[in-house]
Amino acid sequence: MDPLLHYVLILADDALIIAQRLSEWAYKAPFLEEDIALSNISLDMFGRANMLLEYAAKIKGEKTDADELAFKRHEREYYNHLLCEQPNVHFGDTIARQFLFDSFYILFLDKLSKSSDKQLAAIASKSMKEVTYHFRHSSQWVIRLGDGTDESHEKIKNSINKLWIFTNEFFMMSNIDKKMQKNKIGVNRETLKPAWEKNVKKILMEAKLEIPTNGSTISGGKEGIHTEHLGHLLSEMQFLQRALPDAKW
Amino acid sequence: MVTKLKTTKIWELLNNIPDPEIPIISIVDLGVVRDVGHEENQLTITITPTYSGCPAISFIKEEIKRNLELEGFKSIQINTSLSPPWTTDWMNDETRKKLKEAGIAPPEKYVGCPQCNSRNVDIISEFGSTACKAMYKCVDCFETFEYFKCI
Numbered sequence: 331m332d333p334l335l336h337y338v339l340i341l342a343d344d345a346l347i348i349a350q351r352l353s354e355w356a357y358k359a360p361f362l363e364e365d366i367a368l369s370n371i372s373l374d375m376f377g378r379a380n381m382l383l384e385y386a387a388k389i390k391g392e393k394t395d396a397d398e399l400a401f402k403r404h405e406r407e408y409y410n411h412l413l414c415e416q417p418n419v420h421f422g423d424t425i426a427r428q429f430l431f432d433s434f435y436i437l438f439l440d441k442l443s444k445s446s447d448k449q450l451a452a453i454a455s456k457s458m459k460e461v462t463y464h465f466r467h468s469s470q471w472v473i474r475l476g477d478g479t480d481e482s483h484e485k486i487k488n489s490i491n492k493l494w495i496f497t498n499e500f501f502m503m504s505n506i507d508k509k510m511q512k513n514k515i516g517v518n519r520e521t522l523k524p525a526w527e528k529n530v531k532k533i534l535m536e537a538k539l540e541i542p543t544n545g546s547t548i549s550g551g552k553e554g555i556h557t558e559h560l561g562h563l564l565s566e567m568q569f570l571q572r573a574l575p576d577a578k579w
Numbered sequence: 580m581v582t583k584l585k586t587t588k589i590w591e592l593l594n595n596i597p598d599p600e601i602p603i604i605s606i607v608d609l610g611v612v613r614d615v616g617h618e619e620n621q622l623t624i625t626i627t628p629t630y631s632g633c634p635a636i637s638f639i640k641e642e643i644k645r646n647l648e649l650e651g652f653k654s655i656q657i658n659t660s661l662s663p664p665w666t667t668d669w670m671n672d673e674t675r676k677k678l679k680e681a682g683i684a685p686p687e688k689y690v691g692c693p694q695c696n697s698r699n700v701d702i703i704s705e706f707g708s709t710a711c712k713a714m715y716k717c718v719d720c721f722e723t724f725e726y727f728k729c730i
Contacts, residue, residue, distance in 0.1 A: 363704035363714070370632075370706045377631030381661065452662035456631055459664060459730045467705055 333509045335389045336409065337516060338450070339399075340506070340552050341442075342382035343410035346400060347560070348431060349375035350567050351418055360421055367467060371428070374460045381453045401571035405561050406554040413496035415551075415560040422482070425471040426489035432465035433530050434500045437522045446514040469533045476537025487539055494542040499549040501526070506552070589615050589622065592650060596642050599635045600709045603681040606639055610669030613660055622647065625658045627665045630710040630730075667729050684715065684726040692717035693724055 352372035359365035383396035390399075413431060418424045439461055442454035475486040501523045503511070510516025531541055550556065570577055593615070594607040606612055609629065616623035624643055628636045640657050647655050667686035675685035679693045691698050697719040704714040712725040 363706065366708075367704065367706040370710050373632030373634065373710060374630060375632070377628070377633065381631060448662070452664070456628075456661050456664040460631060463705060463728075 332389060333506050334447075334515065335386055336506050337510045338382055338386045338389060340409040340411075341450075342379050342386055342399070343408045344414050344431075344435075345375045345382065346379035347408065347410045347563065348414040348427075349373075349379055350563055351414070351416075351427075352424070354418055355424065364421075368424075371464050371467070374457075374464065378453070378457050378460075381456070385449050385453070397571075401568050402575075405556060405564055408556070408560065408564070409552050409554055410560075411496070411499050412548060412551040412557055413493060413499070415557060415563055416493060416496065417559050420485065420489075422475055422485040422489040423492070425468055425475065426486060426493050428464070429468040429472050429533070430490075430493055430497050430530075432461055432468050433526055433533075434497070434522070436461050436465050437525055437529075438500075438517055438519070441517040441522070445516070450515065472533055472539075473537040476534070476539045483538065486537070490534070490539060491542045491544065494544055495546050495548050498547040499551060502547075502549055502552075504552050586615050586617050589617065589624075589647070589652075592646055593624070593643065596639075596646055599638050599642070601678070601681070601683070603677050603683075604674050606643075608670065608674040608677070610665060610667075611639060612643075621654045621656065622652050623656045623658060625660050627660050629665050633710060665730075667727065678727060682722075682724055683712070684724055686727040686729040688729065690715055690726050692720060692722055694722040695720040 349372045352368050352375065355365065355368040356372070357365065359368050379400070380396055383399045386399055387394045387396055413427060416423075416427055436458075439454045439458045443451050443458055445451045445454065472486060472490075475482040477483070501519045503519055507516055507519060511518050527541075534541055548557075590607065590612075593612050594605045596606050598604055598606055598609050598611075601609075606626075611626050611629065612624065613627050614623075614625040616625070624647075626636075626639065626643070636659075643657060644655055670686065675687075678685045682693050684690050684693050689698055690700050692700055692715075695717060697717055699718040700715045701718060702713060703716055703723070707714045707725045711727055711730075713728050714723070715726050716723045
């Protein structure tokens with residue numbers, strides 16, 4: 331595969347898969363304002379995915395479009411980081427996932443906005459404005475739950491600990507990352523880690539939570555090797571296009 | 580000269596198309612229309628999305644096409660541009676006034692109640708009925724209102 335296409339798909343799938351997860355909260359979030367908040371964030375992420383998939387379709391060149399890329403690939407052809415596909419379970423798990431995701435992307439997009447690839451730079455600049463308030467939203471919830479009741483503290487602590495093993499994948503440089511960094515299109519992920527740790531630590535301290543010590547890492551998403559959760563997510567997301575291919579509104 | 584007249588007319592037509600989610604202002608007021616190009620019979624309209632996930636953008640495209648076709652324009656190309664990214668700074672004073680009259684606090688650094696102008700306000704939710712707005716309430720006059728977020 332064209333390395334640029336693979337690179338754009340990694341970014342597109344991160345947005346697409348976490349958007350799909352967030353949309354699962356629509357009409358059943360803990361209360362109305364939060365239902366609207368999660369749906370709005372989901373929409374922003376679908377919008378980002380759409381811009382990236384349109385670009386990916388253009389790079390691919392053959393007769394394809396954003397919808398076909400979104401709905402007609404097989405599980406092993408999705409390249410999102412594994413954190414994005416982890417299930418919602420309860421509200422604390424969702425907030426922890428979003429917090430770890432936003433805290434990475436706020437740093438990553440800032441660097442990507444200086445990419446030599448004009449389209450990626452434009453998408454990153456556009457998304458940067460949105461991730462800023464997504465991050466504010468998820469951080470505030472981590473603080474509120476961590477510094478809340480005994481039960482909320484315990485739950486968010488477990489959520490952060492459970493998802494921590496998926497965070498390191500965001501900072502690993504795959505061959506594609508290295509190639510893209512070399513031609514100044516991509517971002518050096520490794521250099522983002524100190525700033526990320528500092529930012530995350532600051533919020534966790536305010537939330538009266540500790541930085542997890544579990545140093546193990548699970549990775550493979552960027553190569554299309556996923557956890558068991560992605561297949562189930564796709565079966566729901568792709569249902570309509572599989573049952574009625576090319577169905578239109 | 581003819582081309583210039585035509586371009587002015589097209590801007591006027593576009594300025595009559597209301598934003599589908601905040602119909603009190605037009606898509607030109609909102610800053611979504613970035614450029615109008617006109618060559619022979621080919622029209623090129625460049626627009627930019629407000630928020631990445633704004634569901635109104637495809638509707639806006641259809642409305643532009645429909646309205647211009649009604650006026651006899653045939654060959655219409657609509658391009659989407661992402662850079663520079665859309666910002667609320669592009670809204671002029673007139674637009675801000677219209678928002679306020681409709682009970683929506685305009686995008687300004689300090690949020691003020693659109694009813695009584697008090698700055699003694701509390702945020703209810705960062706997210707409102709559309710991606711671009713947040714929910715506030717006025718502590719002084721108890722008005723619950725939407726605030727157009729600065730981005």
